[in-house]
Amino acid sequence: MMEKSYEALIEIVGPKYVSNQPEEVFFYSRDPGISEPHNPDFVVMPGTTQEVQEIVLLANREKIPIVPMGASLSLAGLCIPLRNGIVLDMKRMNRILEVNETSRYVLIEAGVSHGVLQSYLNKNYPRLMHSIPDAPPMNTIGGNMALFGSGHLSQETGFHTEMVQGLEVVLPTGEICYTGSCSVVPKWFARGPLPDLAGLFLGWLGTTGIITKLSIRLYPKPRKKDVLIFVTENPDFIPDIVYNITETKMAEDINIFAQPKPDWAEGFQQTAIYITGNSEEEMSFKRGLIRRSLHKYIHNKKGGFMFVLPMMKPGMMESPIRELSRFADVEKGGGFEYIGVIIAIEDFPQLYRDAVEIAAKYRPKWSIMCRVIGRGHSIMFSYAWPFNRANPEDMEKARKALFESNASGLRNGGVIWKPDIEGQSMMMKMMDPNTVHLLQKIRKTLDPNDIMNPGNWEIS
Amino acid sequence: MEHEDIIHRCFRCGYCKFPEGYQDINCPSYRKFGFETYSPGGRMWLIRARLNKEINTSKRYGEILFSCATCGNCMEHCVMPFKDDLLSVFEAAKAELVDEGLIPPGVRDYFKAINVNVNPYKEPQHTRADWVQNTGIEMYSGQEYLFYVGDVGSFDERGKRMARAVAKVLKEADVSIGILGSEETCDGNEVKALGEKGLFQFLAEKNITQFDRLGIKKIITLDPHAFNVLRKEYPKLGGNYLVLHYSQLVAHLIRDKRLSFNELNAKITYHDPCYLGRHNHVYDEPRKILQTIPGLQFVEMTRNYENAYCCGGGGGNFFTDILGMGEDSPSRIRVREALDTGADILAVACPVCAKMFEDAVKTEEIEDRLKIMDLAEIIIEARNQ
Numbered sequence: 001m002m003e004k005s006y007e008a009l010i011e012i013v014g015p016k017y018v019s020n021q022p023e024e025v026f027f028y029s030r031d032p033g034i035s036e037p038h039n040p041d042f043v044v045m046p047g048t049t050q051e052v053q054e055i056v057l058l059a060n061r062e063k064i065p066i067v068p069m070g071a072s073l074s075l076a077g078l079c080i081p082l083r084n085g086i087v088l089d090m091k092r093m094n095r096i097l098e099v100n101e102t103s104r105y106v107l108i109e110a111g112v113s114h115g116v117l118q119s120y121l122n123k124n125y126p127r128l129m130h131s132i133p134d135a136p137p138m139n140t141i142g143g144n145m146a147l148f149g150s151g152h153l154s155q156e157t158g159f160h161t162e163m164v165q166g167l168e169v170v171l172p173t174g175e176i177c178y179t180g181s182c183s184v185v186p187k188w189f190a191r192g193p194l195p196d197l198a199g200l201f202l203g204w205l206g207t208t209g210i211i212t213k214l215s216i217r218l219y220p221k222p223r224k225k226d227v228l229i230f231v232t233e234n235p236d237f238i239p240d241i242v243y244n245i246t247e248t249k250m251a252e253d254i255n256i257f258a259q260p261k262p263d264w265a266e267g268f269q270q271t272a273i274y275i276t277g278n279s280e281e282e283m284s285f286k287r288g289l290i291r292r293s294l295h296k297y298i299h300n301k302k303g304g305f306m307f308v309l310p311m312m313k314p315g316m317m318e319s320p321i322r323e324l325s326r327f328a329d330v331e332k333g334g335g336f337e338y339i340g341v342i343i344a345i346e347d348f349p350q351l352y353r354d355a356v357e358i359a360a361k362y363r364p365k366w367s368i369m370c371r372v373i374g375r376g377h378s379i380m381f382s383y384a385w386p387f388n389r390a391n392p393e394d395m396e397k398a399r400k401a402l403f404e405s406n407a408s409g410l411r412n413g414g415v416i417w418k419p420d421i422e423g424q425s426m427m428m429k430m431m432d433p434n435t436v437h438l439l440q441k442i443r444k445t446l447d448p449n450d451i452m453n454p455g456n457w458e459i460s
Numbered sequence: 461m462e463h464e465d466i467i468h469r470c471f472r473c474g475y476c477k478f479p480e481g482y483q484d485i486n487c488p489s490y491r492k493f494g495f496e497t498y499s500p501g502g503r504m505w506l507i508r509a510r511l512n513k514e515i516n517t518s519k520r521y522g523e524i525l526f527s528c529a530t531c532g533n534c535m536e537h538c539v540m541p542f543k544d545d546l547l548s549v550f551e552a553a554k555a556e557l558v559d560e561g562l563i564p565p566g567v568r569d570y571f572k573a574i575n576v577n578v579n580p581y582k583e584p585q586h587t588r589a590d591w592v593q594n595t596g597i598e599m600y601s602g603q604e605y606l607f608y609v610g611d612v613g614s615f616d617e618r619g620k621r622m623a624r625a626v627a628k629v630l631k632e633a634d635v636s637i638g639i640l641g642s643e644e645t646c647d648g649n650e651v652k653a654l655g656e657k658g659l660f661q662f663l664a665e666k667n668i669t670q671f672d673r674l675g676i677k678k679i680i681t682l683d684p685h686a687f688n689v690l691r692k693e694y695p696k697l698g699g700n701y702l703v704l705h706y707s708q709l710v711a712h713l714i715r716d717k718r719l720s721f722n723e724l725n726a727k728i729t730y731h732d733p734c735y736l737g738r739h740n741h742v743y744d745e746p747r748k749i750l751q752t753i754p755g756l757q758f759v760e761m762t763r764n765y766e767n768a769y770c771c772g773g774g775g776g777n778f779f780t781d782i783l784g785m786g787e788d789s790p791s792r793i794r795v796r797e798a799l800d801t802g803a804d805i806l807a808v809a810c811p812v813c814a815k816m817f818e819d820a821v822k823t824e825e826i827e828d829r830l831k832i833m834d835l836a837e838i839i840i841e842a843r844n845q
Contacts (some may be wrong), residue, residue, distance in 0.1 A: 134475040
């Protein structure tokens, strides 16, 4: 049967784009995180929606699992084929199909990377930008949507999934389906007013279909950008600080970070406030309002604006920030777990304290990086636990830190972002039973043969 | 294996695949084959897997390692502190396959030819200086510079044209040069990159002995690959010389007004050869040469300087052809990129690039729209106007 499937896949995409060789089987069986590897039977690189459709039809006939994959940078094992089958590397579908400059959206294939889109816009539409995460530039936009990502404009505009205006999806049974305005008229400018079918695919980690095309919002690109860093030593202040800054509506992005190194930074919560504008006058006005919004902390000697060294600024202003990937080498070990919890803003202090405790227990070097979402509606609270890939004991420690971080997130009222299968299981145990039932019912309806990324969003 | 201590440190984040601005994939083998395994991160993880006995050596493993064009884009753009060692890791992994006798046939044949003929073209050594006829270039006998021509310049028809052009320019500027002719030996740059350490050492020592015997102090190379190895590797074996790529010397000659030009009406873009640019940071001299020519309109490609896209001929691929042809072959992508600038000439400074691109424009059927010319050929054309 495997030989027959292999031949059929070659028939669909051509021999260059199918592999069952040990090298690809090894590489695609794992991601850079600490999840256990599982071998795919085949790695396939489709080039068109029609090829994806044919692969899905084949998988239905042969009952072969399919795992769609972007850059496999979730670090949560979400593209690891838990039940073997086909890993569908989507990065050949990398065409930028349309930019609507007036209505500010771009229509792309799902394998377009954030880096390439950013570069394309910089060159061809310098007045437009999209929201880019701090994941490496290879990160695909389709993949980022499937795991409910966020990025450099999320403070102003919400999660990346909220920026989606339309999808082309290959359903688990092979039909090609459209959501949003593009399902009615040949334009991709809005999700509604229609039943919001995009929600059937965003955040589902590829368990309900394969996103093949999508339209996302573009935003005006200001000519100037700067960053201010406000420092406090008490996590209890953070909710109020975020409230005050967001009330001004002057910040493009607000990130809160903490780490124990260098030594002087230990105990600090550093709130990076990004401001943008088209003139120095506008920038100065925004800086002034933000500074004023935090005046009471300065007046009471509870906080202050840190001097940002000129050498630090270029790195902080990058999109994506390269330094974040470099964190994988802080222990010269080649790995870090990067997990997140979406929390209500008032829950920040307790989660922060828990995180520091978990770090003290398992990881001498750590980093917390939080992103305020949607003008102060929630925070994406992320932990980065570095580990040494060459040291199994160290990896086990990171695994424990990951488990405890997930548990702490849930205990403190959060929802785990891009959860690994253990995190998914923890959440489903806490989830309202009717919601769990609905999830399963939707999956069963869409995917009767249970081929789409099986093992994820399942009751164990 | 050498550098084994850093292999596990690759996070496979993928910055190594891109140029600075992320406009396109800049790793030739990853761009060509598409599977993650053909990227620098893929190689790092597979090398580690092999050392850990999680995979065995195979034909594909060999293809993955030897399809690396050693262009150095990964070293330039990797964000990790060990970035400078990436190509050394790949070289060490290839060396293991060489030691175990598990190399792809194309690589084996390349080594065989060099072992037998001291050049990869299997040509008799006495034909090495055939290109020199009617140029007035003489054998080295104490001239100021040795003109080290290399295998491609000595035996490939395209390379020979380039060698003649460079020699002519240098002669016209009254530069005192001589060649080694049949006494010249393969420089070994590709041999080293392909992991044959023993053969490399033999070749390098043979050249060094010859250079020292003749009292050579200054060397001009035609080929950036030779420039790289003579400049960076020969000193480790005791061969210390002033090594210049011809573009560096020509830029000096122009500055010193020893070369002048007539007006040349052409729109020209320039391709940075990997072993001149990324590996040795010679970016400005070739541009200065072109920008000095009156009437010439110089345009840049999007990917240039340290972000230039390789022609696909490095790492021995020019001879082994493991990267292969096809629409996604690096040279075809690059000539399309050159054409997009509106240029009618793609200037090169490397015989490997010249040959790769000339083949590519033929395959792309754009020979009538984009001419491949070496810097020296452009200079001659400008002087002949």
